[in-house]
Amino acid sequence: MGAPFDLSFVFSFLPKLLTTLSTTLLIVACSLLAGVIVGFIIALPRLYKVPVLKTLAEVYISFFRGTPILIQLFLFYYGLPEVLKLVNLDMTRTPVLVFVILTYGLHTGAFMSEMIRASVTAVDKGQVEAAYATGMTSYQAFTRIVLPQALGIAIPVFSNLVIALLKDTSLAFTLGVMEMTGKAQTLGSVTQHFIETYIALALIYLVISFTIEKLLLVAERRLLRHEDQGSPVKRKFSLQKKASYRHIIADMGPGKGGGA
Amino acid sequence: MIKLERISKSFGRHQVLNNIDLKVSKGEVVVILGPSGSGKTTLLRCVNYLEKPSGGEISIGEFKLDCRHARKKDIHQLRQKTAMVFQQYNLFRHKTALENVMEGLLIVKKLPKEEARKRSIALLEKVGLGSKLDAYPSQLSGGQQQRVGIARALALEPEVILFDEPTSALDPELVGEVLAVIRKIAKEGITMIVVTHEMGFARDVANHVVFMDGGVIVEEGTPTEVFNHPREERTKQFLKRITPELNYSI
Ligand SMILES: Nc1ncnc2c1ncn2[C@@H]1O[C@H](COP(=O)(O)OP(=O)(O)OP(=O)(O)O)[C@@H](O)[C@H]1O
Ligand SMILES: [Mg+2]
Numbered sequence: 001m002g003a004p005f006d007l008s009f010v011f012s013f014l015p016k017l018l019t020t021l022s023t024t025l026l027i028v029a030c031s032l033l034a035g036v037i038v039g040f041i042i043a044l045p046r047l048y049k050v051p052v053l054k055t056l057a058e059v060y061i062s063f064f065r066g067t068p069i070l071i072q073l074f075l076f077y078y079g080l081p082e083v084l085k086l087v088n089l090d091m092t093r094t095p096v097l098v099f100v101i102l103t104y105g106l107h108t109g110a111f112m113s114e115m116i117r118a119s120v121t122a123v124d125k126g127q128v129e130a131a132y133a134t135g136m137t138s139y140q141a142f143t144r145i146v147l148p149q150a151l152g153i154a155i156p157v158f159s160n161l162v163i164a165l166l167k168d169t170s171l172a173f174t175l176g177v178m179e180m181t182g183k184a185q186t187l188g189s190v191t192q193h194f195i196e197t198y199i200a201l202a203l204i205y206l207v208i209s210f211t212i213e214k215l216l217l218v219a220e221r222r223l224l225r226h227e228d229q230g231s232p233v234k235r236k237f238s239l240q241k242k243a244s245y246r247h248i249i250a251d252m253g254p255g256k257g258g259g260a
Numbered sequence: 261m262i263k264l265e266r267i268s269k270s271f272g273r274h275q276v277l278n279n280i281d282l283k284v285s286k287g288e289v290v291v292i293l294g295p296s297g298s299g300k301t302t303l304l305r306c307v308n309y310l311e312k313p314s315g316g317e318i319s320i321g322e323f324k325l326d327c328r329h330a331r332k333k334d335i336h337q338l339r340q341k342t343a344m345v346f347q348q349y350n351l352f353r354h355k356t357a358l359e360n361v362m363e364g365l366l367i368v369k370k371l372p373k374e375e376a377r378k379r380s381i382a383l384l385e386k387v388g389l390g391s392k393l394d395a396y397p398s399q400l401s402g403g404q405q406q407r408v409g410i411a412r413a414l415a416l417e418p419e420v421i422l423f424d425e426p427t428s429a430l431d432p433e434l435v436g437e438v439l440a441v442i443r444k445i446a447k448e449g450i451t452m453i454v455v456t457h458e459m460g461f462a463r464d465v466a467n468h469v470v471f472m473d474g475g476v477i478v479e480e481g482t483p484t485e486v487f488n489h490p491r492e493e494r495t496k497q498f499l500k501r502i503t504p505e506l507n508y509s510i
Contacts, residue, residue, distance in 0.1 A: 124350075124353075126346060126348055126350035127350060127352065127353065129310050129346070129350060130344075130346065130350035130351070130352065131352075132308075132309075132310060132339060133308055133310065133339065133342070133343060133344040133346075134339075134343070134363065134364040134367075134368060134412070134416065135336070135339045135340040135364060135368040135416065136364075136367060136368060137336060140367055140368075144363070144367060145352055145354075148354050149353060149354050152354070223354075225396075226353055226354045226355070226356075226396040226397070226398060227353070227396075227398055
């Protein structure tokens with residue numbers, strides 16, 4: 001199908017696709033921000049075992065983990081305006097991008113909450129006890145002692161989630177959003193050089209994923225610098241770190257954070 | 261003065277502490293002995309509310325707390341009057357030795373940074389770690405970590421420091437350095453309650469020895485009374501088991 005393969009198209013498509021990179025990154029950034037906030041809200045009742053809210057949080061997570069993202073996109077895009085019509089809210093003028101970010105935000109939030117819960121749980125209980133014994137309030141103990149340690153533990157999972165989100169945004173074109181994949185579709189149709197467009201597209205996703213991974217690896221090293229020293233104890237602790245990572249993954253069950 | 265009155269604690273149906281009464285005068289070192297599972301750790305953890313007692317009263321100086329209606333504020337106040345040295349050290353893993361000691365001064369006592377720093381350095385020098393200020397716990401030996409733990413507790417200037425088997429996680433050759441530090445601060449008149457299996461240490465540092473078994477205080481008295489002239493059969497059995505070389509007269 002289409003025109004004969006011509007490598008030069010790959011290079012000429014790259015800048016064209018990159019014009020829509022900002023849309024893709026916008027979706028990723030906004031969804032990520034929403035996801036972290038939602039993730040915390042969903043994780044808290046599970047961490048503190050609040051009766052009814054905990055069950056609601058579990059249902060929420062099951063829904064977003066157990067249904068395809070494509071269906072979630074459609075449900076929010078077509079379903080939400082119908083629901084809101086019932087309370088006299090007109091959403092016909094709302095930009096598609098809002099629905100897209102909303103869906104990805106809520107979707108990522110479910111995975112984020114699992115990541116947060118698992119990494120907070122992975123921090124040694126003795127740390128909180130020491131904080132309390134020192135006279136800290138539970139808020140101080142959480143923000144000063146638990147959170148900084150949980151962050152370091154969470155980063156490998158977070159890294160996987162960001163990359164998964166980046167790749168998932170490629171489905172936004174199904175709602176007509178002109179992000180990178182949408183642009184690639186158009187370019188392909190116009191020039192009939194589909195393969196070249198998709199090669200160029202893949203290259204761009206690959207470079208971004210790789211960059212995100214490396215950046216977060218640097219962040220992880222920094223956050224875990226207290227465990228990662230060039231002494232004989234090093235091996236022991238890196239083993240321990242791996243063990244705690246495995247523990248989180250096991251705790252999170254199958255999903256994006258654990259995959260890859 | 262610290263006073264525990266009728267402290268009880270159950271885990272579900274299992275009653276671990278049964279109406280414990282204990283008085284500790286200012287500057288006194290109280291050592292708690294007892295077989296495994298007798299409730300020593302639980303008692304210590306009740307004193308700073310890491311474990312919520314099922315009943316009883318805790319007083320420290322003028323401050324009094326009824327365990328049946330303790331509010332968050334009371335618990336917070338109680339914890340500010342106490343400090344704890346843990347068996348597993350529990351140093352804040354993401355903070356250096358210096359930061360571990362400073363943390364409570366900055367966050368709980370709200371001291372200015374320079375002041376907190378100066379005091380913390382002095383304390384770390386006192387426990388012999390003046391050269392390890394910037395080391396993370398993972399870079400310190402067990403004995404060094406525990407000495408940081410002691411400095412961290414001292415920094416808070418609590419009314420009492422609670423020690424739960426401070427040396428039992430240490431390699432034998434590191435026990436001495438930690439005991440030496442505890443001895444030193446005991447001499448300075450810091451009030452302490454110490455759970456330990458180090459009998460020699462208990463003998464020469466304690467002002468008062470308490471023997472617990474099955475969630476009650478079986479016997480208490482001066483070290484000479486408890487070690488050399490135990491009255492209760494259970495105490496004799498325990499001492500015989502733990503220090504076979506000890507020759508007490510009956
Ligand atoms: N969180 C808990 N839940 C249930 N039971 C507990 C809990 N903590 C302690 N116990 C039980 O309470 C009893 C007393 O335990 P505790 O740790 O106070 O003993 P101990 O005197 O410190 O013993 P050891 O010398 O071994 O440290 C034990 O029977 C223990 O199994
Ligand atoms: Mg114990």
